[in-house]
Amino acid sequence: MTRGEDALATAGWYDGRDVRDDALSAVLRTVALVEPVTDGATWALFPAAERALREFHGLHLCPAGPGQDVAATGCVVDPTEARHALRPFTLLGESTGSRLFPFGRTDTDGLLAVDEEGRLFSIDHGGRWQLGDTVREGFATLTEGRAPHRIAARRWAWSAPPTEDGKPLVNAVRTALVAVYVLHHRQVFSARDLRLTVTTLRGIGVEALDRTVPLPGGSLEESAAPLAARMEALIEAEGATMKGAELKVTVRAPQDTTAPLSSVSCAVRTGHSAKAPAMTELSLSAGPGASVSRARAAVQACSEDLARYARHPDHRAADV
Template sequence: MTQHHQAPGWTGPTAGRNAEQDAMRAVLRIAAMAESHGISFPVFPAVRSFLSEFHGLEHRPAQPGREVAAVGFSIDPEKARFRLVRLSRLAAGLRLGLFPVGVTTNDSVLAVGEDGQLLSFGHGGSWHLGDSALEGIENLASGVAPRRLADSEHAWDVTPSAAGGPVVGAVQAALTAVYVLHHHDVYTARSVRLTLTGLRGIGVEVAQRSIGIPRGPLDEALSPIVRDVEGVLAANGDGTGCEVRLAVEVPGAHARTPAGLVGFSARFGHRAMQADAIEVCLRVGAGARTGRIHGRVVDALRGLRPMP
């Protein structure tokens, strides 16, 4: 059993207490309620472990929080029974497995994620409370600021070489991202998607093409991809008056990162006065702000930032 120090205001379990029987009854009842709504919640080992020790734990803040206001909570899956459909929708949006384990005194649902983390969902948004469920309830009790689960974009400019121009610069940036994302086990790309979007009016898509990345060293893939991109541009007025975007595509099936959760792109032509300027962007979905994928994305972003 996980050992912990009981904080002021906690009532219920103490370190080493085993509430497995009561906890599993509550889990089965929640599973039956979810099934009646046509939804389901997987019972991860982390859920069993956490509820076996902490089912029945109650907390009411006895002192101010360290960084934010301390929050009270009750660890009992059945107290979240009226939020099951909404929690299922949130899990689908985050592309993350969740199981409800209780509620807070500010009317949020507590849920354990598939990597063992503790999350909360309520009127104030969705939050990562701790990398483990125990860490999460201790953070709630002591008022440690949580991490918000929200989509984010990290964008910066890179300078194309005078000899290569924006096409070569954008392809180089995309291939660098292919390597970095694979190296940090975020996802392994097999293609890049070229999109030309007109800058007039509502931005009509002019052309789109998926370009495969040749097998072998990535530096040898540069020339064939550049030729393909230049061929598409030549067939569409050299891309004049268009935003040219190269996105590093996520494979249809990847064991570690759901498609659409993280994506990299490089674009140029989007600025009238600096048509050759290249902007690169790592888009991070809310579901990648928690669990093991969060650390891998942070490391990947650190590897991408040195782009000149």
Template structure:
């Protein structure tokens, strides 16, 4: 399905060369940070004016657009703020016939800033432009969120630690990342609520389950060292990506909360909107399914 692109002058191996790189340099002067995926996409498609197919669109209205990052130069501040919220770098790519800016992310995906926020047009610039011209429905980028209520006592630090270790096991097994620590935030429940502990506890080498007792002991000692008790605090244990993790996986976090007022203990899996699609999204769905099975029949 490349008719709209070939009609616009695209062909395999096309290289807009200096014209594309000049446009990239111009955008760099107004605050857009170039990266390899954006440069490759612009070298291939810069200068094309893609027209919508005559049939009107397969799933949604077909629209065209022009590939020139300078067409989105006034949107750079908004794109930079959006990049921070998505957890992925963005670079202007062009503009649609409906005046919506286009951007390519650091993984080469094509996004459109349309009604209701950012939309993913395709996993590549080629796929995204084709989808736009042929009227294939885009995917709205929403932050993935999964919530699982945990059985057990409201202030059970041991149960929270076990849930966090399960999260580490599942995140590793589904290929999201291999965590090497658990972060504890303990907030006192009396008065205005003071953060008694905000600290990372590294895992010990060896079997994962062997960390349960040492972690509970270390966390209990740290909380009691502040004059508080685990049972008198709201506890959040966070498993997040280790340093060096890249891409959408780096935005994934898993929180285990206990003792939070009237809220029951819970395990929550979340990520930035950049993890809405692709391999990370599939891995997160696998994580959520594994958590649901474990919560239903905890070992």
């Protein structure tokens, strides 16, 4: 038995504990005492939250030592203690793609909530955190002082050397198609188009062009040259110029992609540096919700693949 499990037993938990009446009474008070926010959102109980509250409601856990990574803290399980945090937990649920229900409060005034997958989350003055993939794992994080996982947007960027032909737009398109492959291979999403943006004055001037170009069928490698040619034609038709401008090719999630993977995107830009106008930058970005659980693992795998490609751009996409 770990120290976290000792803390749980000391608080009065036992296998098979079910305080149904007390838990549901607290749920009713939580829902009834909070007015909907401006967009009409309200607290809604779901099975994972009900199970967790029936098992743990009313417990007050104490720290099980000084803490392994951070200071250990206790918590009280009572949804009314976090009922006023409807807006921040609603926003957190929108980013993760999973609703949350208030669960309690830590001894340091962090607010607790459980989501539809049974994960335990906290919001405090330091940010938003995932405490565990289960409530019991989250309790151990708190009482044993384990480092929680911060929920935050992330961005990676790499420099890819220019191609031998010296055509920045062609290189940007080829690099973007590598990103298309990686995102599909890692089951993040299958892109259907590329977005071309041309901004004057190395990216700080006016937006001269912003167009979406559908991806053709067939091999991604064979698509690079035709796509670049089509983009060049769009730039000329708009009366824009690539000289002294930033060219950005973005790989976005299709409209039917659900959160949190809908927040993931790749961008390739070139021409943004006056000192090295042919330099190509590849970046991967992901919203807060993609920093937890399965989405986090998929996005991390993408970042590792793209980093390998940036180090060895002569590799074929399928070799990444």
